[in-house]
Amino acid sequence: MSGINKVILVGHLGKDPEVRYLEGGVSVASFPLATSESFNKDGRKIEQTEWHNIVMWRGLADVAAKYLQKGKLVYIEGKLRTRSFEDKAGVKKYTTEVIAENFTILGRKSDFENETRHSLKSEDADSDYDSRTDADDLPF
Amino acid sequence: MSGINKVILVGHLGKDPEVRYLEGGVSVASFPLATSESFNKDGRKIEQTEWHNIVMWRGLADVAAKYLQKGKLVYIEGKLRTRSFEDKAGVKKYTTEVIAENFTILGRKSDFENETRHSLKSEDADSDYDSRTDADDLPF
Amino acid sequence: MSGINKVILVGHLGKDPEVRYLEGGVSVASFPLATSESFNKDGRKIEQTEWHNIVMWRGLADVAAKYLQKGKLVYIEGKLRTRSFEDKAGVKKYTTEVIAENFTILGRKSDFENETRHSLKSEDADSDYDSRTDADDLPF
Amino acid sequence: MSGINKVILVGHLGKDPEVRYLEGGVSVASFPLATSESFNKDGRKIEQTEWHNIVMWRGLADVAAKYLQKGKLVYIEGKLRTRSFEDKAGVKKYTTEVIAENFTILGRKSDFENETRHSLKSEDADSDYDSRTDADDLPF
DNA sequence: TTTT
DNA sequence: TTTT
Numbered sequence: 001m002s003g004i005n006k007v008i009l010v011g012h013l014g015k016d017p018e019v020r021y022l023e024g025g026v027s028v029a030s031f032p033l034a035t036s037e038s039f040n041k042d043g044r045k046i047e048q049t050e051w052h053n054i055v056m057w058r059g060l061a062d063v064a065a066k067y068l069q070k071g072k073l074v075y076i077e078g079k080l081r082t083r084s085f086e087d088k089a090g091v092k093k094y095t096t097e098v099i100a101e102n103f104t105i106l107g108r109k110s111d112f113e114n115e116t117r118h119s120l121k122s123e124d125a126d127s128d129y130d131s132r133t134d135a136d137d138l139p140f
Numbered sequence: 141m142s143g144i145n146k147v148i149l150v151g152h153l154g155k156d157p158e159v160r161y162l163e164g165g166v167s168v169a170s171f172p173l174a175t176s177e178s179f180n181k182d183g184r185k186i187e188q189t190e191w192h193n194i195v196m197w198r199g200l201a202d203v204a205a206k207y208l209q210k211g212k213l214v215y216i217e218g219k220l221r222t223r224s225f226e227d228k229a230g231v232k233k234y235t236t237e238v239i240a241e242n243f244t245i246l247g248r249k250s251d252f253e254n255e256t257r258h259s260l261k262s263e264d265a266d267s268d269y270d271s272r273t274d275a276d277d278l279p280f
Numbered sequence: 281m282s283g284i285n286k287v288i289l290v291g292h293l294g295k296d297p298e299v300r301y302l303e304g305g306v307s308v309a310s311f312p313l314a315t316s317e318s319f320n321k322d323g324r325k326i327e328q329t330e331w332h333n334i335v336m337w338r339g340l341a342d343v344a345a346k347y348l349q350k351g352k353l354v355y356i357e358g359k360l361r362t363r364s365f366e367d368k369a370g371v372k373k374y375t376t377e378v379i380a381e382n383f384t385i386l387g388r389k390s391d392f393e394n395e396t397r398h399s400l401k402s403e404d405a406d407s408d409y410d411s412r413t414d415a416d417d418l419p420f
Numbered sequence: 421m422s423g424i425n426k427v428i429l430v431g432h433l434g435k436d437p438e439v440r441y442l443e444g445g446v447s448v449a450s451f452p453l454a455t456s457e458s459f460n461k462d463g464r465k466i467e468q469t470e471w472h473n474i475v476m477w478r479g480l481a482d483v484a485a486k487y488l489q490k491g492k493l494v495y496i497e498g499k500l501r502t503r504s505f506e507d508k509a510g511v512k513k514y515t516t517e518v519i520a521e522n523f524t525i526l527g528r529k530s531d532f533e534n535e536t537r538h539s540l541k542s543e544d545a546d547s548d549y550d551s552r553t554d555a556d557d558l559p560f
Numbered sequence: 561t562t563t564t
Numbered sequence: 565t566t567t568t
Contacts, residue, residue: 002213002386002568003151003175004355005190007220008286008428010144010495010526035143037537050145050221073142073526075284075430080147080220081190082236096222096236106282106430106493106526117457142526144495148288148426150355150386154565174566191565211566213386215290215424246290246353246386246422282493283455284430285470287500291423294561314562315423330425330501331561351562353422360427360500361470362516376502376516422564 005079007098009052010106011035013072017056019065029061030054030097031068033076053097054078060100063118073107076100145219147238149192150246151175153212157196159205169201170194170237171208173216193237194218200240203258213247216240285359287378289332290386291315293352297336299345309341310334310377311348313356333377334358340380343398353387356380425499427518429472430526431455433492437476439485449481450474450517451488453496473517474498480520483538493527496520 014032021027036049054076056064068074078100087093102119154172161167176189194216196204208214218240227233242259294312301307316329334356336344348354358380367373382399434452441447456469474496476484488494498520507513522539 002384003177003190003566004149004215004384005151005175005177005192006148006288008144008146008148010142010430010524012143035145037143037145039537050143050219052145052220075144079190080192080236080238091231093233094235096220098220104282104284104430117459142524144524146428150290150384152566152568154567172565176567178568187568189566213567244290244422244424282430283432283457283470284428284495285455285457285472286428288426288428289424291425292562292564294563312561315425316563317423317425318564327564329562330423330499332425332500353563355424359470360472360516360518371511373513375514376500378500423562 007076007078007080009033009035009054009076009078009098010073011052011076013068013070013074014051016070017061017064017068019061027058027061027065029056029064031064033074033098053095054100055081055097056100056103060102060118064100064103067105067118068103072105075104075106077102147216147218147220149173149175149194149216149218149238150213151192151216153208153210153214154191156210157201157204157208159201166198167201167205169196169204171204173214173238193235194240195221195237196240196243200242200258204240204243207245207258208243212245215244215246217242287356287358287360289313289315289334289356289358289378290353291332291356293348293350293354294331296350297341297344297348299341307338307341307345309336309344311344313354313378333375334380335361335377336380336383340382340398344380344383347385347398348383352385355384355386357382427496427498427500429453429455429474429496429498429518430493431472431496433488433490433494434471436490437481437484437488439481447478447481447485449476449484451484453494453518473515474520475501475517476520476523480522480538484520484523487525487538488523492525495524495526497522 011033014034017029017031019027019029031054033052033054034049035052036047038045038047040046076098078098080096081099082094082096084092084094102117104117151173154174157169157171159167159169171194173192173194174189175192176187178185178187180186216238218238220236221239222234222236224232224234244258291313294314297309297311299307299309311334313332313334314329315332316327318325318327320326356378358378360376361379362374362376364372364374384398431453434454437449437451439447439449451474453472453474454469455472456467458465458467460466496518498518500516501519502514502516504512504514522537524537
């Protein structure tokens, strides 16, 4: 018990969010996010990009679908979750995702028709212990 | 460019750190860390544990080897890195690890013969752009 | 717009939380929190303690009043807020506080009769845009 | 001991950094940073801005002086420090500052002639236990 | 004013 | 595989 599992990312979306709808109408958005880091090595500037699998649930997924697009710069706060799945060949594999808990769009003024911070408590779609939306945080 | 990739964890070590030495004498420590979370579902308390693969390089690995043991509660700050590798059967797989940048032991008094915060800039063993140790942060 | 204002602290309470009740029955808890840092200077170990003014609103204040006491080790997440006030002599002064958004008790087993993470959206008592409680996070 | 004191901010500089030089040639940069937050209250969008006093020491101050200007959007990581001072009238006052440990410029492409993350261990100017610069992180 |  |  008593753990903290927190991820803070600032990066650009590699693709538009992809939204799926589960039984019960629960929405799930996912997209890749790139965080790049520069450093000097032997006098040359090296840029290293790390890709993260971002997952958003329910109301946060809906907001993401509406306001996030490929290329946008966002601040994302969330937690790590590793889950297993079977690939097409039936081989068990693992993937680590960042389950987003809130996000803020950063960047150009033109990106800010909407400037509210988006926040949503979200969890696995098959649990309903926290399915409400932090409506006050939504921009409409 | 311009990215932030930060992980903050507080959890317990699932095992003692395992230390390996690469060519050049570079040390790498790794261990699993559990972060647990409790919540109420339908009136029952559910505990959910997430396991993280922690990796520490060089001086930080040495400090970890000396001061961290299975069961200890630690605060860890680091970044996410996903890398691919081939399993024994030659199948390409991916794993996501937390490359620790510093840690602080939390918890019981008996855990605190040493109480300095440990911090070390570290990177891939095959790169040497940042191989020094933040010696002032080391407890000896 | 588009800002992030986040504070992450792990430290010990210097006093029991002090709870006040505003008009409307809104509860506000506050207490000092010590975060200490050790480092070596000229071969001697120096310990430096920083004191933070923690403020919790509404449901989070109620949970704090019940579960936090002087000496306990807690993880606190919140945001900075600087406000002005007049001292007894009528002189305008400023104070910077950490408005907590959630906390987790860390530390000894004896501290863990209750082990849920406490979280509450909270704001100034004179605003009511976010006055609900994240009830699912509360331990009762 | 065993504390964590961490601040994460994303905001705009309210002024150009002001650089002072202490005895020994130690440089100190300081500037105000605004973090704004939007929320809906009674259907109206409210924007609330918080101002932070940012302080940078030594090499980090030098990088700030070179690359940060009024209006720029930056990610700043640091720690809180409250110190007392006497105002012109000899009255003792307190101020809380964010001692930056690293920063990253965010925002428009045009802001990124230089895109390295800046990082520097820094402390009070009158202590020399950590006076070196994380040179590898510097952009020259 | 905490803790080790 | 941790911890409470």
